[in-house]
Amino acid sequence: MHIIILCIEIFLARIIDVSLGTIRTIIVVKGKNLIGSILGFIEVAVWFLVVEQALSTSNSNIFIVISYALGFATGTYIGGIISKKFINTKYEVQIITDYNVQKLVDYIRDSSMAVSILKLEGKNKNKYLLFVEIDSKHYNNLYKIIKSVDKDAFIIVNETMFVHNGYFGENK
Helix, strand or coil: CHHHHHHHHHHHHHHHHHHHHHHHHHHHHCCCHHHHHHHHHHHHHHHHHHHHHHHHCCCCCHHHHHHHHHHHHHHHHHHHHHHHHHCCCEEEEEEEECCCHHHHHHHHHHCCCCCEEEEEECCCCEEEEEEEEEEHHHHHHHHHHHHHHCCCCEEEEEEECCCCCCCCCCCC
């Protein structure tokens, strides 16, 4: 019975420390070093306690290894979900199209997203490059709008580090 409780403790603690590690990494990349270092302290403290428990048992049981590894995998997954849900990210979306540009621009603007347009000269025909800066939570809506007008549109998405000035709209 002791080994089962130990395996559950290891599994749950690994979920916590690996989730914190995933979130910490994303936060540091976004330039929030103080918050990242606090999370790192908590993460390593939890990790140390887990490792100490896992290694101090007299049982060399494969279930301890499985619990440790499964906690790591689950923590990575959960950390990614938490990060996506709670860490605000801005995307710069570039859309290259030559089909029904005004309709696409109108749909994007009707969805309260700002869009800038550049005319491009291609080898055989003119195309348009649309720039849209949005919160990541609105990307799926923008993607659906783009594909509803031009299923062959070329879409490039970049995470934006900083945005100064400009218009983001209300994003319904």
